[in-house]
Amino acid sequence: MSVKALIISDYRDYHTSRPEANVFIELAKLGFDIHIMTYGDAKYVEEFQAVGIKVIDFHPQKKMDKSEIQTIRNYLIDNKIDILHLFNSKSIVNGIQAAKGIPVKVILYRGYAGNINWYDPTAYSKFLHPRVDKIICNSIGVEEYLHKQLFFNKKKTVTINKGHDLEWYKNYKPVDLRAEFNIPEKGLVLVTVANNRRMKGVPYLLKAMTLLPQSAEIHLILIGRDMDTKANRKILNKEDMAKKVHFAGFRPDALNLVAGADAFVLSSIFGESITKSVIEAMSLGVAPIITDIPGNVELVEPGKSGIVVKRKNAIELKNAIMELDTHRNLCKIYGKAAQQRIHLELNTKATIQKTKELYLSLVSNHSKQTT
Numbered sequence: 001m002s003v004k005a006l007i008i009s010d011y012r013d014y015h016t017s018r019p020e021a022n023v024f025i026e027l028a029k030l031g032f033d034i035h036i037m038t039y040g041d042a043k044y045v046e047e048f049q050a051v052g053i054k055v056i057d058f059h060p061q062k063k064m065d066k067s068e069i070q071t072i073r074n075y076l077i078d079n080k081i082d083i084l085h086l087f088n089s090k091s092i093v094n095g096i097q098a099a100k101g102i103p104v105k106v107i108l109y110r111g112y113a114g115n116i117n118w119y120d121p122t123a124y125s126k127f128l129h130p131r132v133d134k135i136i137c138n139s140i141g142v143e144e145y146l147h148k149q150l151f152f153n154k155k156k157t158v159t160i161n162k163g164h165d166l167e168w169y170k171n172y173k174p175v176d177l178r179a180e181f182n183i184p185e186k187g188l189v190l191v192t193v194a195n196n197r198r199m200k201g202v203p204y205l206l207k208a209m210t211l212l213p214q215s216a217e218i219h220l221i222l223i224g225r226d227m228d229t230k231a232n233r234k235i236l237n238k239e240d241m242a243k244k245v246h247f248a249g250f251r252p253d254a255l256n257l258v259a260g261a262d263a264f265v266l267s268s269i270f271g272e273s274i275t276k277s278v279i280e281a282m283s284l285g286v287a288p289i290i291t292d293i294p295g296n297v298e299l300v301e302p303g304k305s306g307i308v309v310k311r312k313n314a315i316e317l318k319n320a321i322m323e324l325d326t327h328r329n330l331c332k333i334y335g336k337a338a339q340q341r342i343h344l345e346l347n348t349k350a351t352i353q354k355t356k357e358l359y360l361s362l363v364s365n366h367s368k369q370t371t
Helices: 014-029 045-050 066-078 089-098 121-125 140-147 202-211 230-235 254-259 276-283 314-326 329-345 348-370
Strands: 004-008 033-038 054-057 083-086 105-110 134-137 157-159 188-193 218-223 245-249 263-266 287-291 307-309
Touching: 004 014, 004 066, 014 033, 014 045, 014 348, 033 045, 033 066, 045 054, 066 089, 083 089, 083 348, 089 105, 105 348, 134 140, 134 348, 140 157, 188 254, 188 276, 188 314, 202 218, 202 230, 202 314, 218 254, 254 276, 263 276, 263 314, 263 329, 276 287, 276 329, 287 314, 287 329, 307 314, 314 329
Parallel strands: 004 033, 004 083, 033 054, 083 105, 105 134, 134 157, 188 218, 188 263, 218 245, 263 287, 287 307
Antiparallel strands: none
């Protein structure tokens, strides 16, 4: 069965978009008729076109824009599109409106556990709109959250993780972090990659660092924007510990730094679903310490492929760090197991297969309904 799918998403950032873009590249190779609306200067345009994907230089700029809605609607009609797959807020709002009265199946993507509430009128222009046929959730946690809002039709949701391929990470070369940040050879090196937003729970991680024994040579490298703030510095109230927390700022070679660490720590406190930075660290074979927020908790098997602690708990974070410092061999054991877990449980082949099956089932069911 030939399936025509129109995808609207932003593919300008090559690295961030890779798990998503790869799905449509592979579906095109399998014979699906894939059309993608994105920015004309997007990094993936040439790769899309190389496998026969039709790329349209268009991406919505405003929500509920009549002209943009009509552009999408005309394309759906003129090309007899079977599936409209929408990934971000502007494409979702405009795409749903464009699909009114047209026999096209509408699929939305959701990668965040929060900010959708049945009592919020704006939710009915997006994820709670009756025109939506399916919502692909990036984790079970997101799907469970949506079930609390979808009172009448919980069958609209399906969990399909954005899978990764270990091959994508083979060319990253570990940075000698001890040399670059003047860390003693026997010191335990932790990294985190995040921009300093409330959901990341950075204050809890910094507090955990201050609870460590002053004699412990444990260093934390914070990679990301807006980390070096007065508020964060204030938490580091011990002079010795302030010297053991390194604010690296934004680094284009962030994954090379992660590859050179003993462990990756993420202290998120809500909302993120499955965090890409954790997946990347695990794919690089770096042991993870994460909190038990919905989504992320699905990534790690506690005591096998990493450590999971309670969110908003600096003491548990401190204890997890001390466990790795005391038993250094666990860094390699957890790191290797974490890499295997991505390979077996969160790989891109599974994402492609599940997306393929979803597309075929929607088109098949529609054909049955119209015959």
